[in-house]
Amino acid sequence: MITLASDFGTPYPAAMKGVLCQRTDARLIDVSHEFPRQDIRAAAFWLRETLPYFPPATHLIVVDPGVGTDRNALVLRAGEHTLVGPDNGVLRPVARQLTDGGQLEASVIDESRLERVEPTVDSARTQVAASARDDARPASNTFHGRDVFAPAAAAVHDTPLEALEDCAFLESVATEMLVDCELPTATLEEDGARATGEVLVVDDFGNVITNVPGDVLRDHERVVANGEAVPVGETFAAVSPGERLATVGSHGYVELDVNQGRGDEAFELEVGDRVILETAVSP
Amino acid sequence: MITLASDFGTPYPAAMKGVLCQRTDARLIDVSHEFPRQDIRAAAFWLRETLPYFPPATHLIVVDPGVGTDRNALVLRAGEHTLVGPDNGVLRPVARQLTDGGQLEASVIDESRLERVEPTVDSARTQVAASARDDARPASNTFHGRDVFAPAAAAVHDTPLEALEDCAFLESVATEMLVDCELPTATLEEDGARATGEVLVVDDFGNVITNVPGDVLRDHERVVANGEAVPVGETFAAVSPGERLATVGSHGYVELDVNQGRGDEAFELEVGDRVILETAVSP
Amino acid sequence: MITLASDFGTPYPAAMKGVLCQRTDARLIDVSHEFPRQDIRAAAFWLRETLPYFPPATHLIVVDPGVGTDRNALVLRAGEHTLVGPDNGVLRPVARQLTDGGQLEASVIDESRLERVEPTVDSARTQVAASARDDARPASNTFHGRDVFAPAAAAVHDTPLEALEDCAFLESVATEMLVDCELPTATLEEDGARATGEVLVVDDFGNVITNVPGDVLRDHERVVANGEAVPVGETFAAVSPGERLATVGSHGYVELDVNQGRGDEAFELEVGDRVILETAVSP
Numbered sequence: 001m002i003t004l005a006s007d008f009g010t011p012y013p014a015a016m017k018g019v020l021c022q023r024t025d026a027r028l029i030d031v032s033h034e035f036p037r038q039d040i041r042a043a044a045f046w047l048r049e050t051l052p053y054f055p056p057a058t059h060l061i062v063v064d065p066g067v068g069t070d071r072n073a074l075v076l077r078a079g080e081h082t083l084v085g086p087d088n089g090v091l092r093p094v095a096r097q098l099t100d101g102g103q104l105e106a107s108v109i110d111e112s113r114l115e116r117v118e119p120t121v122d123s124a125r126t127q128v129a130a131s132a133r134d135d136a137r138p139a140s141n142t143f144h145g146r147d148v149f150a151p152a153a154a155a156v157h158d159t160p161l162e163a164l165e166d167c168a169f170l171e172s173v174a175t176e177m178l179v180d181c182e183l184p185t186a187t188l189e190e191d192g193a194r195a196t197g198e199v200l201v202v203d204d205f206g207n208v209i210t211n212v213p214g215d216v217l218r219d220h221e222r223v224v225a226n227g228e229a230v231p232v233g234e235t236f237a238a239v240s241p242g243e244r245l246a247t248v249g250s251h252g253y254v255e256l257d258v259n260q261g262r263g264d265e266a267f268e269l270e271v272g273d274r275v276i277l278e279t280a281v282s283p
Numbered sequence: 284m285i286t287l288a289s290d291f292g293t294p295y296p297a298a299m300k301g302v303l304c305q306r307t308d309a310r311l312i313d314v315s316h317e318f319p320r321q322d323i324r325a326a327a328f329w330l331r332e333t334l335p336y337f338p339p340a341t342h343l344i345v346v347d348p349g350v351g352t353d354r355n356a357l358v359l360r361a362g363e364h365t366l367v368g369p370d371n372g373v374l375r376p377v378a379r380q381l382t383d384g385g386q387l388e389a390s391v392i393d394e395s396r397l398e399r400v401e402p403t404v405d406s407a408r409t410q411v412a413a414s415a416r417d418d419a420r421p422a423s424n425t426f427h428g429r430d431v432f433a434p435a436a437a438a439v440h441d442t443p444l445e446a447l448e449d450c451a452f453l454e455s456v457a458t459e460m461l462v463d464c465e466l467p468t469a470t471l472e473e474d475g476a477r478a479t480g481e482v483l484v485v486d487d488f489g490n491v492i493t494n495v496p497g498d499v500l501r502d503h504e505r506v507v508a509n510g511e512a513v514p515v516g517e518t519f520a521a522v523s524p525g526e527r528l529a530t531v532g533s534h535g536y537v538e539l540d541v542n543q544g545r546g547d548e549a550f551e552l553e554v555g556d557r558v559i560l561e562t563a564v565s566p
Numbered sequence: 567m568i569t570l571a572s573d574f575g576t577p578y579p580a581a582m583k584g585v586l587c588q589r590t591d592a593r594l595i596d597v598s599h600e601f602p603r604q605d606i607r608a609a610a611f612w613l614r615e616t617l618p619y620f621p622p623a624t625h626l627i628v629v630d631p632g633v634g635t636d637r638n639a640l641v642l643r644a645g646e647h648t649l650v651g652p653d654n655g656v657l658r659p660v661a662r663q664l665t666d667g668g669q670l671e672a673s674v675i676d677e678s679r680l681e682r683v684e685p686t687v688d689s690a691r692t693q694v695a696a697s698a699r700d701d702a703r704p705a706s707n708t709f710h711g712r713d714v715f716a717p718a719a720a721a722v723h724d725t726p727l728e729a730l731e732d733c734a735f736l737e738s739v740a741t742e743m744l745v746d747c748e749l750p751t752a753t754l755e756e757d758g759a760r761a762t763g764e765v766l767v768v769d770d771f772g773n774v775i776t777n778v779p780g781d782v783l784r785d786h787e788r789v790v791a792n793g794e795a796v797p798v799g800e801t802f803a804a805v806s807p808g809e810r811l812a813t814v815g816s817h818g819y820v821e822l823d824v825n826q827g828r829g830d831e832a833f834e835l836e837v838g839d840r841v842i843l844e845t846a847v848s849p
Contacts, residue, residue, distance in 0.1 A: 001304065003297075009770025011598035011612050014569075018619030021567065021595065028595070029304065029311070032294035037771060038826045046294050052402035053301030053429065065826055068801030079403065097405040119618035120645065122663040141800045143816030146619065204292025205320060235351030235424045250426030260321045260348055284587065286580075312587065312594070315577035329577050335685035336584030336712065362686065380688040487575025488603060517707045518634030533709030543604045543631055 001057040002157050005031035005047060006145060007038060008062070015143070016060065016150040019117055023154035026058070038065040040090045042201050042271065044181045045209075047094040049251045051081070059094075060145075060153040061085035068141035073109035073148050074178070075156055075170055082161065084153040086144070089181025106178055107170035111139055114151045114169045186212040193280040199273045200253070206262025207255050210275045214248030217279070224278040225256055225267065236260070246277070284340040285440050288314035288330060289428060290321060291345070298426070299343070299433040302400055306437035309341070321348040323373045325484050325554065327464045328492075330377040332534045334364070342377075343428075343436040344368035351424035356392040356431050357461070358439055358453055365444065367392075367436040369427070372464025389461055390453035394422055397434045397452050469495040476563040482556045483536070489545025490538050493558045497531030500562070507561040508539055508550065519543070529560070567623040568723050571597035571613060572711060573604060574628070581709070582626065582716040585683055589720035592624070604631040606656045608767050608837065610747045611775075613660040615817045617647070625660075626711075626719040627651035634707035639675035639714050640744070641722055641736055648727065650675075650719040652710070655747025672744055673736035677705055680717045680735045752778040759846040765839045766819070772828025773821050776841045780814030783845070790844040791822055791833065802826070812843070 002020060006013060013033045020028060031050060035043040043063040051059055056079075064086040072087035078098040083091045087108075095104060117139075139147035152169065159167055186197030197212040217223060217232045223246045224230075231238065233245040241260040244267065249255040254277060257263040264270060285303060289296060296316045303311060314333060318326040326346040334342055339362075347369040355370035361381040366374045370391075378387060400422075422430035435452065442450055469480030480495040500506060500515045506529045507513075514521065516528040524543040527550065532538040537560060540546040547553060568586060572579060579599045586594060597616060601609040609629040617625055622645075630652040638653035644664040649657045653674075661670060683705075705713035718735065725733055752763030763778040783789060783798045789812045790796075797804065799811040807826040810833065815821040820843060823829040830836060 005294075005297075010600045011571075011616055012769070014571075014595070014597040014616045015619045017595055018616065018621075021623075022619070022621045029297070029300055031297040034293045050294055050297045050301065052404065053298045053305070053400070055301075055305045057304075065807075066801075066803050069803045081403075098403050100403055100405050117619070120647075120664050120666055121618065122666050140814075140816040142802065142813060142821075146816065203295070235349075237349050237352045241348075247425065248423075250423040250429065255425075288577075288580075312580075312583055314580040317576045333577055333580045333584065335687065336581045336588070336683070338584075338588045340587075364686075381686050383686055383688050486578070518632075519708065520632050520635045524631075530708065531706075533706040533712065538708075 001029060001055070002026045002153055003029045003031050003051070003054060003057055003059045004033070005035065005043070005059065006033045006062040007035040007043065008033045008145065012143070012145065015146045016062075019146055019150040020060075020154050023151065024158050026154070026157045031059075035063055036271075038063065039271075040065070040088055040181055041183065043090050044093045045183060045200050047090070048097050048183075051094050052097050054081075056080035058082045058084065058153050058157040060149055061090060062145035062149055063090050064088065064144060067144050071179075072173075073111065073144065073152065075107045075109060075152060075164065077103060077105040077161060077164055079103060080161070082156050082164070084149050084156060086149075087179050089179045092178060092180045093183055104175055105164070106173045106175045107164070107167075108173050109148060109152050110169050110171055111148050114148065114155070117147050117151060184211055186210070188213075188216065192216065193278060195277045197254075197275050197277070199269050199271050199275060201271060202264045202269075205257075206264045207249065207257045208263045208267055208269045209249055209251065210254045210256065212254040212275065212277055214252050214254055216277060217246060217248060217254060220279045226276055230256070284312060284338070285309045285436055286312045286314050286334070286337060286340055286342045287316070288318065288326070288342065289316045289345040290318040290326065291316045291428065295426070295428065298429045299345075302429055302433040303343075303437050306434065307441050309437070309440045312337075314342075318346055319484075319554075321346065322554075323348070323371055323464055324466065326373050327376045328466055328483050330373070331380050331466075334377050335380050337364075339363035341365045341367065341436050341440040343432055344373060345428035345432055346373050347371065347427060350427050354462075355456075356394065356427065356435065358390045358392060358435060358447065360386060360388040360444060360447055362386060363444070365439050365447070367432050367439060369432075370462050372462045375461060375463045376466055387458055388447070389456050389458045390447070390450075391456050392431060392435050393452050393454055394431050397431065397438075400430050400434060467494055469493070471496075471499065475499065476561060478560045480537075480558050480560070482552050482554050482558060484554060485547045485552075488540075489547045490532065490540045491546045491550055491552045492532055492534065493537045493539065495537040495558065495560055497535050497537055499560060500529060500531060500537060503562045509557075509559055513539070567595060567621070568592045568719055569595045569597050569617070569620060569623055569625045570599070571601065571609070571625065572599045572628040573601040573609065574599045574711065578709065578711065581712045582628075585712055585716040586626075586720050589717065590724050592720070592723045595620075597625075601629055602767075602837075604629065605837075606631070606654055606747055607749065609656050610659045611749060611766050613656070614663050614749075617660050618663050620647075622646035624648045624650065624719050624723040626715055627656060628711035628715055629656050630654065630710060633710050637745075638739075639677065639710065639718065641673045641675060641718060641730065643669060643671040643727060643730055645669060646727070648722050648730070650715050650722060652715075653745050655745045658744060658746045659749055670741055671730070672739050672741045673730070673733075674739050675714060675718050676735050676737055677714050680714065680721070683713050683717060750777055752776070754779075754782065758782065759844060761843045763820075763841050763843070765835050765837050765841060767837060768830045768835075771823075772830045773815065773823045774829045774833055774835045775815055775817065776820045776822065778820040778841065778843055780818050780820055782843060783812060783814060783820060786845045792842055796822070
């Protein structure tokens with residue numbers, strides 16, 4: 001199985017799927033192609049919260065603002081999973097999660113040794129695409145998802161994990177050399193009465209997902225979020241439709257939500273904003 | 284085959300797919316994850332108009348504003364199809380359609396008897412998600428699509444229809460006990476000259492889909508819609524681009540549309556608005 | 567394999583998938599269902615740039631502003647690929663590309679000889695859809711994707727290419743009779759110092775894709791685009807985030823972009839706008 005994740009929107013993912021289907025019979029599953037554009041941290045968060053639910057698979061991940069620069073293209077073996085994508089940090093949090101103290105191995109993709117992507121070309125038309133590719137460059141400079149990562153993912157998928165290091169286009173690299181993306185952690189005061197964190201992502205419902213561990217809400221009926229008291233609910237429906245609440249999301253963090261509405265609008269919060277939660281008001 | 288439908292947007296459906304892939308080799312087909320948020324009636328309409336085109340399958344349906352409350356989680360056997368989702372009415376119209384006078388059987392899911400969803404966990408990191416799950420609760424309170432409905436759908440898919448009642452996590456329930464969602468019906472005057480209905484949904488093209496049966500337009504060249512005369516067309520192209528028309532949509536209801544434009548904007552109509560159609564003006 | 571492409575948004579593509587799954591076990595791959603609505607030229611461009619990356623397949627393509635009129639429904643054999651869709655030009659550019667000087671054969675679909683689509687119908691409910699279909703019409707007038715093209719694609723997929731002409735519902739037609747959609751070409755001055763083209767499409771990142779061949783940028787460090795000088799970069803990251811640049815996109819054309827931003831907004835350009843590129847300013 002190969003999963004696909006990107007910030008491409010549409011229809012660029014289809015070209016990646018075409019390349020994959022050319023080269024492997026692997027089952028393809030879309031994770032998302034609507035990650036916030038060029039937002040490495042948001043993608044890293046969603047991948048870490050989503051991919052651990054999959055069985056062992058090859059995960060093709062392209063959120064790549066540095067495409068075409070000298071940033072490396074990576075294949076990571078993380079436990080029983082394989083991750084393919086750019087060396088900009090987006091792979092690291094989910095790799096740690098999937099490895100779980102087990103084996104983490106990293107390789108750099110040598111593009112020049114990948115089998116080149118060859119679309120069906122109409123030789124009769126002024127073939128701008130072909131002419132642009134006919135110089136020494138082995139791939140486009142702006143679409144490595146199609147020209148580098150998809151071919152690598154197809155090849156890696158059809159290689160047993162233990163034989164990965166024999167892939168001719170892979171060169172082993174020390175994991176300490178990889179670019180990292182640490183998701184920020186919240187600060188908890190020792191008495192547990194106050195947590196200072198920030199907004200990690202806002203989901204499509206408008207739920208504001210913070211980095212404050214859900215534990216801080218335990219046994220509290222109300223919490224003060226950035227100065228305003230809101231009820232703590234175990235479910236959205238704990239408050240009336242349109243009312244605000246704090247809850248523990250499915251990922252275990254504190255969320256600031258509105259039942260059947262948008263928490264980001266009601267709390268006037270967006271990604272990166274600071275969130276201070278105070279629970280001293282009530283046991 | 285398992286179809287998936289929700290109002291989740293992205294990337295939450297991927298976690299459901301991960302769970303499904305962990306547990307079954309079933310083919311997965313997305314119906315939509317862009318149903319209007321928390322709008323049970325809209326989802327019920329689209330499912331009733333869409334799922335009858337599928338071969339017998341398991342349909343995983345999660346539009347669930349009451350997630351985490353004591354609303355039941357259901358498995359319905361409707362003819363040769365199986366529906367899995369919340370007991371809030373969203374399953375009922377399509378269940379009636381798929382049953383077609385045949386067998387309709389309902390069961391409630393006992394969450395505590397479902398095999399628990401276990402993502403790969405990085406034991407080294409402050410595992411907020413795990414700690415939130417390590418108490419007595421068998422599932423998150425906000426993501427039953429992943430923690431309850433997907434596991435149930437996977438199990439049900441791999442069970443023959445006639446053995447469903449033996450599933451350890453299912454408890455039979457009388458169908459009269461289920462929450463219903465009757466889509467509203469239009470009122471037709473006896474002489475057929477006037478129909479009073481409402482807007483059921485607006486599709487992505489901006490076509491205004493009413494609940495007035497298409498028959499009322501038969502043999503008419505014009506119709507008065509909320510006081511304004513518009514031509515009746517068999518096709519969008521019956522009028523010039525940008526012009527309004529009334530037509531019979533692919534579901535058989537009267538639609539108020541604009542050729543190559545948005546009917547909702549031209550007619551200033553949204554879901555739930557009243558629509559009065561008068562056909563007396565012309566034979 | 568059957569690929570699906572349309573301007574339908576959601577959930578109409580699911581009804582097509584249901585029909586396909588009823589009739590064939592073919593693998594289904596979505597190309598896009600978010601093509602700009604009723605924009606034949608944009609779809610023709612994206613299909614030409616995307617489908618050549620796929621292995622031989624049946625491609626179901628529905629961008630069809632003339633649905634229900636007397637425009638023909640087509641099956642094109644283009645090299646080893648088969649294209650199914652309306653005769654409005656959307657199929658032609660990609661057909662030329664896939665044929666590559668080889669075999670191009672065209673047939674018109676005789677709807678009346680297609681096996682009719684029969685959804686599961688609840689005979690008990692006021693069956694507006696059924697009544698609308700029970701007259702002489704073999705298909706809806708507004709959803710040929712479901713009622714004509716999907717059934718044809720399923721049948722064609724399960725027919726060997728060389729036996730296509732024996733399909734009872736297909737009637738051969740001369741390719742010169744087909745509606746064409748020539749994508750406009752840019753005008754290049756002989757000294758190469760000036761190119762006059764236009765915006766073909768804007769992608770989801772906001773990148774402005776012109777029809778000017780990328781070659782005009784070769785060996786230049788700056789270009790004047792519509793009177794304003796911008797740097798030429800091989801990669802987005804050649805300029806700072808938020809800065810404008812001209813680059814050669816993955817399709818080989820000149821793009822006007824913003825690194826990690828939207829080129830359409832920065833250059834104030836939209837589809838169809840004229841673009842004049844002057845390269846005399848620098849070697």
